[in-house]
Amino acid sequence: MATTRLPAEGSARRRVAELALLFTVGPALLTLGPRWLVSICILASGLLCTAVLLRDPTFSRRDLLGTAGIRPGLGVVLRRALLVSLGLLVVTVVTVPQSLFTFPRHRTLIWLLVMVLYPLSAWAQEIVFRTFFFHRYGRLFATARRRIWASGLIFGWAHVVVNNLAAIPLAAVAGLLFASTYERSRSTLLVSIEHALYGDVVFTVGLGALFYSSARWLAH
Secondary structure, three states: OOEOOOOOHHHHHHHHHHHHHHHHHHHHHHOOOOHHHHHHHHHHHHHHHHHHHHHOOOOOHHHHOOHHHHHHHHHHHHHHHHHHHHHHHHHHHHHOHHHOOHHHHHOHHHHHHHHHHHHHHHHHHHHHHHHHHHHHHHHHOOEHHHHHHHHHHHHHHHHHHHOOOOHHHHHHHHHHHHHHHHHHHOOHHHHHHHHHHHHHHHHHHOOHHHOOOOOOOOOO
C-alpha cells in the first residue's frame, strides 16, 4: 500500500486544528441555523475550496476534473452504483414501502428539478471532501487506507446538518465508497458522477427524507 511523507510536527498540528475546525465544528454549528442555509453553505464551500485550490501552486488544475481517471474507473463506479441502487430499493420496500417512488409519482416536476440540480451539490461536496481534503490534509495520514477512512468519516459527520442521526452512518458508508473511488482515480468528475447517481436514486426510491428535512432539533 502506498504511503505518503508526513508534514513537519508544527505544520501537522496546524493542519489538524484547521481540519477539526472546518469539518467537525463547522457542521455542528450549521445544525443551529435554518435548513436553507445548509444548501447555500454546501455550494459556497465548494466554490471557496475551488478558489483556494486554484491559488495553491502545488495543486494541478487538471485535478479539478481528473478526466484521465474516468475511463479506467467508470465501469467500477457504474457496476457499484447498480448494486447500491438495488440495495436502496430493497431497503425502501422493507422499511418504508409507503414511500416507494412517491416523490417522482406525486411531485414529478420538483423531482425532475432535484435530478438536475443535485449533481451540482454532489460536485461541490466532492470538491470539499475529496479534492480539497486529499490535497490539503492527505499528508496527515500515512497510508491510503487512513485517508479513505478519514474522508469517509468526516463526510458522515458532516451530515449532522440534516438533523437525522440515521443519515450520519449511512453517509459515512457512502463517503468511504467515494473516498476509495477518488483514491484510485484522483478524478473529481468521476467521484461526483458516483455521488450524483447515489443521491438521485435515494430521492427517487423514497429515502430522501433521511437526508433532507426542514425540521431542526432546536426548533422548540
